[in-house]
Amino acid sequence: MRTLEVDLGDRSYPIYIGGDLLKQAGAYFERHGLTKKSPVLIVTDKNVAPLHLHKVEASLQASGYRTVCHIVEAGEPSKSLAVFEQVMTTAIENGLDRKSSVVALGGGVVGDLAGFVAASYMRGVTFVQMPTTILAHDSSVGGKVAVNHRLAKNMIGAFYQPEMVLYDVNSLQTLPDREVRAGLSEMVKHGLIWDEPFANWCGDNCDKLLALDADALEYGLIQGCGIKAKVVATDEREQGLRAILNLGHTLGHAIEATGGYGEYLHGEAISIGMAAAALIAVHRGRDASLYEKTIQLLKGFGLPTAMPQHLKEEQLISAMMHDKKFTENKIVFVLPVRIGEVEIVSDVMLEEVRQVIAELKGEGQNV
Numbered sequence: 001m002r003t004l005e006v007d008l009g010d011r012s013y014p015i016y017i018g019g020d021l022l023k024q025a026g027a028y029f030e031r032h033g034l035t036k037k038s039p040v041l042i043v044t045d046k047n048v049a050p051l052h053l054h055k056v057e058a059s060l061q062a063s064g065y066r067t068v069c070h071i072v073e074a075g076e077p078s079k080s081l082a083v084f085e086q087v088m089t090t091a092i093e094n095g096l097d098r099k100s101s102v103v104a105l106g107g108g109v110v111g112d113l114a115g116f117v118a119a120s121y122m123r124g125v126t127f128v129q130m131p132t133t134i135l136a137h138d139s140s141v142g143g144k145v146a147v148n149h150r151l152a153k154n155m156i157g158a159f160y161q162p163e164m165v166l167y168d169v170n171s172l173q174t175l176p177d178r179e180v181r182a183g184l185s186e187m188v189k190h191g192l193i194w195d196e197p198f199a200n201w202c203g204d205n206c207d208k209l210l211a212l213d214a215d216a217l218e219y220g221l222i223q224g225c226g227i228k229a230k231v232v233a234t235d236e237r238e239q240g241l242r243a244i245l246n247l248g249h250t251l252g253h254a255i256e257a258t259g260g261y262g263e264y265l266h267g268e269a270i271s272i273g274m275a276a277a278a279l280i281a282v283h284r285g286r287d288a289s290l291y292e293k294t295i296q297l298l299k300g301f302g303l304p305t306a307m308p309q310h311l312k313e314e315q316l317i318s319a320m321m322h323d324k325k326f327t328e329n330k331i332v333f334v335l336p337v338r339i340g341e342v343e344i345v346s347d348v349m350l351e352e353v354r355q356v357i358a359e360l361k362g363e364g365q366n367v
């Protein structure tokens with residue numbers, strides 16, 4: 001088991017990464033001094049519940065905790081205000097109080113939803129992240145919690161840090177192939193924004209990662225979480241540096257919203273977004289090899305890098321304009337400088353984006 005620290009002063013917290021941690025949930029709760037007098041709400045989804053819920057419940061109950069569960073539909077549509085209200089109802093009806101904890105057992109959707117419940121219930125209760133996907137190595141660290149609005153992704157939310165992240169890597173072994181690839185998209189992103197050797201390592205170990213080789217996976221997750229933890233510790237509330245974690249997300253979020261939040265997984269959408277960012281950078285004078293290397297890396301993981309034909313340019317542009325990254329009439333883009341380094345730019349013109357959308361449509365479908 002490895003422990004990484006997200007260093008945020010008196011709100012610092014550990015990320016525990018290792019095997020069979022869900023079965024030890026009760027011991028970790030005790031280690032963190034979480035009270036046994038108040039109920040614990042576990043939020044999970046219909047895919048994760050049959051696989052992992054019993055382990056967490058059994059462990060917490062064996063340690064003397066009273067647990068309550070709320071199981072949502074799997075998938076992005078559960079990140080909605082309607083589902084948020086349903087989880088709140090469960091919390092109220094089961095007598096959660098200010099000393100209660102909310103556990104997110106699942107991937108990014110469950111983490112963001114449960115985190116926003118934790119941040120809002122009685123103005124904030126203890127939040128514990130138990131990620132069960134590769135993608136969640138990114139989303140479970142850093143405290144961004146939110147639900148979506150029909151018009152734009154993650155529009156209603158908060159910065160709310162967890163008490164701990166309990167990352168049981170064994171839980172990844174049952175992930176469907178599509179989820180594996182989509183999760184690795186965020187891992188590749190961490191290499192692209194921060195660490196060229198790690199980006200190269202991802203490329204070299206693509207087959208092992210896709211085959212869920214335990215050692216490769218654990219190494220990749222430790223590196224990815226480590227990069228994320230460093231960036232968040234430097235700029236918790238995204239006043240500057242933290243925006244680099246948004247590589248691929250400007251267009252990526254627009255693709256998710258335009259696709260109705262059901263068509264593309266987050267990791268797939270940001271893969272196309274990362275290809276777009278690299279192409280914009282090349283149009284602005286970076287070496288063409290930057291785009292080639294980026295898409296080679298993404299394609300190695302079977303990730304899409306072409307813009308789906310049926311997504312209308314105007315709808316994508318309009319979705320981008322509703323995004324948080326649109327301020328003072330400018331769209332903020334994270335653009336690669338080279339592999340392992342990015343810059344945050346706010347002077348990308350709509351014409352440049354239109355051109356790239358058109359060019360990436362010409363790439364054909366390559367999922």
Ligand SMILES: O=C(O)C(=O)C[C@@H](O)[C@H](O)[C@H](O)COP(=O)(O)O
Pocket residue numbers: 138139141142144153154186238242243245246249324
């Ligand atoms: O933690 C961050 O900061 C990120 O940007 C990580 C992203 O991968 C993640 O998808 C995040 O939720 C996007 O945040 P948003 O502020 O653009 O909604």
Ligand SMILES: [Zn+2]
Pocket residue numbers: 138186249266270
């Ligand atoms: Zn993301």
